[in-house]
Amino acid sequence: MGVTRATRNPKKSRRHWRIPPPPLRDGDAPxxxxxxxxxxxxGDFGVVVWKMLRSVLLWAETxxxxxxxxxxxxxxxxxxxxxxxxxxxxNHPLLEPMESLLRMMDPDxxxxxxxxxxxxxxxxxxxxENEFPRTAIEFRQAAxxxxxxxxxxxxxxxxxxxxxxxxxRAEAWFHRSVGLARQxxxxxxxxxxxxxxxxxxxxxxxxxxxxRSYLKALRRATRQGLSEVxxxxxxxxxxxxxxxxxxxxxxxxxxxxxxxxxxGHRSLPTLAHDVAVAWLQQGYFENSLKVLRSVFPxxxxxxxxxxxxxxxxxxxxxxxxxxxxxxxxxxxxxPPGPGVAEAWIEVARGSLLLGNRAEARDAVRRGxxxxxxxxxxxxxxxxxxxxxxxxxxxxxxxxxxxxxxEGGAATDRSRLADRLVVLLEPLSSGERAHSAARR
Amino acid sequence: xxxxxxxxxxxxxxPVLSERVRRAAQDRFHTxxxxxxxxxxxxxxxxxxxxxxxxxxYFGGKxxxxxxxxxxxxLLTSYPSATVVAGLDSLPVRHRDLWQLGEWGIAxxxxxxxxxxxxxxxxxxxxxxxxxxRRLLSHDDSVHLTGRARSIVEAAVETVLVGGLxxxxxxxxxxxxxxxxxxxxxxxxxxxxxLVLWMRVLFASALxxxxxxxxxxxxxxxxxxxxxxxxxxxxxxxxxxxxxxREAGAFETASREFYRELQELRDxxxxxx
Numbered sequence: 001m002g003v004t005r006a007t008r009n010p011k012k013s014r015r016h017w018r019i020p021p022p023p024l025r026d027g028d029a030p031x032x033x034x035x036x037x038x039x040x041x042x043g044d045f046g047v048v049v050w051k052m053l054r055s056v057l058l059w060a061e062t063x064x065x066x067x068x069x070x071x072x073x074x075x076x077x078x079x080x081x082x083x084x085x086x087x088x089x090x091n092h093p094l095l096e097p098m099e100s101l102l103r104m105m106d107p108d109x110x111x112x113x114x115x116x117x118x119x120x121x122x123x124x125x126x127x128x129e130n131e132f133p134r135t136a137i138e139f140r141q142a143a144x145x146x147x148x149x150x151x152x153x154x155x156x157x158x159x160x161x162x163x164x165x166x167x168x169r170a171e172a173w174f175h176r177s178v179g180l181a182r183q184x185x186x187x188x189x190x191x192x193x194x195x196x197x198x199x200x201x202x203x204x205x206x207x208x209x210x211x212r213s214y215l216k217a218l219r220r221a222t223r224q225g226l227s228e229v230x231x232x233x234x235x236x237x238x239x240x241x242x243x244x245x246x247x248x249x250x251x252x253x254x255x256x257x258x259x260x261x262x263x264g265h266r267s268l269p270t271l272a273h274d275v276a277v278a279w280l281q282q283g284y285f286e287n288s289l290k291v292l293r294s295v296f297p298x299x300x301x302x303x304x305x306x307x308x309x310x311x312x313x314x315x316x317x318x319x320x321x322x323x324x325x326x327x328x329x330x331x332x333x334x335p336p337g338p339g340v341a342e343a344w345i346e347v348a349r350g351s352l353l354l355g356n357r358a359e360a361r362d363a364v365r366r367g368x369x370x371x372x373x374x375x376x377x378x379x380x381x382x383x384x385x386x387x388x389x390x391x392x393x394x395x396x397x398x399x400x401x402x403x404x405x406e407g408g409a410a411t412d413r414s415r416l417a418d419r420l421v422v423l424l425e426p427l428s429s430g431e432r433a434h435s436a437a438r439r
Numbered sequence: 440x441x442x443x444x445x446x447x448x449x450x451x452x453x454p455v456l457s458e459r460v461r462r463a464a465q466d467r468f469h470t471x472x473x474x475x476x477x478x479x480x481x482x483x484x485x486x487x488x489x490x491x492x493x494x495x496x497y498f499g500g501k502x503x504x505x506x507x508x509x510x511x512x513x514l515l516t517s518y519p520s521a522t523v524v525a526g527l528d529s530l531p532v533r534h535r536d537l538w539q540l541g542e543w544g545i546a547x548x549x550x551x552x553x554x555x556x557x558x559x560x561x562x563x564x565x566x567x568x569x570x571x572x573r574r575l576l577s578h579d580d581s582v583h584l585t586g587r588a589r590s591i592v593e594a595a596v597e598t599v600l601v602g603g604l605x606x607x608x609x610x611x612x613x614x615x616x617x618x619x620x621x622x623x624x625x626x627x628x629x630x631x632x633x634l635v636l637w638m639r640v641l642f643a644s645a646l647x648x649x650x651x652x653x654x655x656x657x658x659x660x661x662x663x664x665x666x667x668x669x670x671x672x673x674x675x676x677x678x679x680x681x682x683x684x685r686e687a688g689a690f691e692t693a694s695r696e697f698y699r700e701l702q703e704l705r706d707x708x709x710x711x712x
Contacts, residue, residue, distance in 0.1 A: 023586075025573075031570050038541075047531040062558055071556070
């Protein structure tokens with residue numbers, strides 16, 4: 001039996017990939033290492049977290065043979081006392097990961113680099129939850145430096161840098177993550193790195209570069225038989241082609257992604273929702289409504305407001321006034337939060353489709369108020385354009401593209417809608433079985 | 440090009456810290472202990488760009504919680520390109536002071552109660568290297584540097600700082616000189632030789648902008664034999680004399696020209712293909 005690419009010994013690989021060192025600091029950051037943590041975290045607690053970060057970086061960048069004498073014997077005790085004083089003895093969520101890191105300062109223990117890395121990632125996760133992005137990236141970077149050969153840690157730095165719009169830093173960590181993944185043949189991380197890069201390029205508007213990364217990810221995922229990441233790649237390719245207005249390609253990738261996820265897959269509702277919203281924007285109300293109705297019960301909480309707005313608009317699009325009113329009523333019960341303002345804008349568009357200008361004005365006002373308090377500039381811009389349309393009595397212009405009654409594309413779309421509904425079916429039966437078991 | 444010894448100026452009352460810094464830096468720096476802010480100022484005026492200064496930010500103060508010394512602020516305003524490291528007890532109550540030092544342009548902090556080993560102090564000094572120049576370079580966002588390009592430029596800054604040549608730059612990145620040349624082309628950067636030359640000129644320009652320096656002292660500080668040699672080096676990449684550069688804002692003019700060259704090298708359609 002021949003040796004497959006996946007099992008070949010990496011030491012025998014002839015190609016030697018160079019991985020340049022990534023930039024460790026954002027150029028605009030104030031001088032001392034890690035000081036941005038103090039931008040996020042105020043007071044005594046901030047200083048203790050900052051000092052811990054610096055200790056990890058110092059430990060990570062010192063050769064293992066010199067680490068034993070890196071800290072004074074009482075450094076751990078002192079840091080522990082400072083930490084307890086800064087948290088006022090409360091049961092703070094960071095105490096546990098910090099305690100793991102304190103072992104690094106104990107001269108009698110030799111901590112496992114992976115353990116240090118995981119503790120840093122837990123602190124980064126806490127920082128994400130509390131919206132301290134600078135602290136999050138600093139600790140992710142500390143994790144990646146603690147375990148310099150782990151491509152997953154490098155990839156997590158890349159994603160955070162990308163979300164902070166530090167693109168050159170993200171790109172450097174992307175190359176590092178790909179290089180490391182290739183060295184240790186971690187193809188799952190390799191594909192995920194290309195997916196993350198594709199998303200970054202899409203957000204920056206470099207669509208061909210994004211497509212290149214996604215296709216590279218798709219090829220590798222197919223070649224290594226990684227079905228999970230292959231499905232994710234097809235899903236991302238659908239989003240990209242939709243964004244690029246390549247409708248046929250988008251529908252094709254959506255169909256492939258749906259088949260690849262398979263019946264009842266946990267990511268299927270997100271794909272179905274994305275497809276339905278895309279059809280809604282193009283004016284294919286009937287197919288959109290069919291999928292939205294089927295997917296709504298399975299969507300994560302965060303998607304619910306936008307889905308209700310989309311349901312309202314698509315119901316209005318097919319002339320289902322009771323369906324529109326039901327969706328509108330459900331939306332009005334949702335407290336202000338992410339996506340709610342956007343949902344009200346969709347409701348306003350639905351009202352216009354039904355010819356109810358007063359209700360449209362009310363909905364758009366609610367959306368704009370929410371967008372103002374949440375500083376969502378793009379939604380306010382959309383709200384203003386609908387106000388203008390109402391004022392100019394151009395409601396008809398908002399009816400967009402009429403749904404084609406015939407033609408191959410329409411048939412394909414309708415077939416895809418039916419397929420999505422069928423694929424979502426196991427989720428419903430699974431939930432019914434789950435609730436019956438609970439009863 | 441002459442290799443001048445890298446001075447490390449220390450203004451700190453703590454003899455233990457001073458000794459620790461001296462021992463940590465002995466193979467890389469020539470340490471000079473100074474006794475006052477005025478003496479330090481004179482030392483910085485004559486120092487090359489690779490010099491590092493270690494100060495107690497509260498030196499000469501009454502220690503009544505009034506924050507870092509105004510002398511330090513004046514020093515950083517007069518010599519923004521200087522690499523200044525603050526040595527202080529990083530007590531949790533000093534939150535504001537730490538942030539303020541960062542805003543003033545301190546390159547690094549040695550935590551006197553924590554950084555007690557030679558490895559720790561050495562790493563802090565290495566981390567401070569070229570920090571002011573990196574900050575100055577990052578302010579221009581007219582050209583988007585790719586991740587690879589940024590890694591190479593950052594390595595070039597550090598190489599030039601210690602008087603290195605293109606082959607040292609390749610070594611610091613773990614490449615052979617020919618691989619570095621290929622990477623520079625792929626990253627849309629000038630060839631390594633020209634990149635190193637640009638970094639030298641940018642260093643000199645940063646010093647020219649410091650009000651406390653003369654053109655002659657900048658030439659000497661950058662390892663040239665005087666102002667004429669500095670003029671020739673600048674002329675190789677810019678159509679200006681040092682005095683003209685200074686009048687126009689040396690670093691701004693030089694970095695603008697550097698980024699223009701990068702712009703010319705940039706393949707605008709790289710992302711679109």
